[in-house]
Amino acid sequence: MNQRERAGVFQQEFFMSALKSKTKPDVLEEMVEVLVRTGRVKNKRIVLEAIQQREVLGSTGIGKEVAIPHCRTLAVSSLCVVFGRSKKGIAYGSIDKKPVKLLFLVVGPPIEKTNQYLPLLGRLCERLHHAKTRNRLLEAEDYKSFLEIMEGGE
Amino acid sequence: MGRSQIELLVIYQDIHLMLQDTEKEEANIGFSMEGKEKLLQAKKEMEKNIDIRFLSAYKRLATRFKHPIVPVQDGTCLGCFAKLPTSFSARGRADQTIFTCEQCGRMLYWVE
Numbered sequence A: 001m002n003q004r005e006r007a008g009v010f011q012q013e014f015f016m017s018a019l020k021s022k023t024k025p026d027v028l029e030e031m032v033e034v035l036v037r038t039g040r041v042k043n044k045r046i047v048l049e050a051i052q053q054r055e056v057l058g059s060t061g062i063g064k065e066v067a068i069p070h071c072r073t074l075a076v077s078s079l080c081v082v083f084g085r086s087k088k089g090i091a092y093g094s095i096d097k098k099p100v101k102l103l104f105l106v107v108g109p110p111i112e113k114t115n116q117y118l119p120l121l122g123r124l125c126e127r128l129h130h131a132k133t134r135n136r137l138l139e140a141e142d143y144k145s146f147l148e149i150m151e152g153g154e
Numbered sequence B: 001m002g003r004s005q006i007e008l009l010v011i012y013q014d015i016h017l018m019l020q021d022t023e024k025e026e027a028n029i030g031f032s033m034e035g036k037e038k039l040l041q042a043k044k045e046m047e048k049n050i051d052i053r054f055l056s057a058y059k060r061l062a063t064r065f066k067h068p069i070v071p072v073q074d075g076t077c078l079g080c081f082a083k084l085p086t087s088f089s090a091r092g093r094a095d096q097t098i099f100t101c102e103q104c105g106r107m108l109y110w111v112e
């Protein structure tokens, strides 16, 4: 993930190192709340519902303690990624039935000039496939180390 | 909690586009998509809550445009880039009515 790819997508305010939620509905809301607080989302209901509906399609808990809840919705005007971590783990209905500890909430607008949304999802999945990346993310102390992990080489 | 007609329509369109993304998400990224039927059903259920006039207008627009509802940014319709009358924006945010672009006919949603 190079600098251009993540420009404006990751933000210090979107780095949640210790999520409070213990359930899937709660954690989705907790993460969307950050987008509301930072002014990226005005209508929380729409975004939350779109994310929940996406889960109907199939769980975004991709296994290995990782979840990537995501949606495109008219209720946001730019692509953003919220990172959340729960060291205890959250029951998420993942494909491997394991609780999730690392979450990436990806929300983008339906019309996007640079067409980054799907490629970004693909890159995230690819990245998180590596045990080394996941372990480092579990330990990342601050946003700066998080960025280094996300931008670093394979 | 009661949702406004435009909110319902926006979610309706979001789900519609989501269903269009499924193949790419499955083939290119590897997400599981076993709930496609369930989501189609949920989308159908939603139609019951949308005013028939708005729903048929939406469906008519859907035959012409990929996005029947488009965002408004800086007073511009992002469907056709026509500048909207200034009186429009103030009304669009406050009202429960649905505004359409005079130029292209798409429904408008004020993101900000």
Ligand SMILES: [Zn+2]
Pocket: B077, B078, B079, B080, B081, B082, B101, B102, B103, B104, B105, B106
């Ligand atoms: Zn227009």
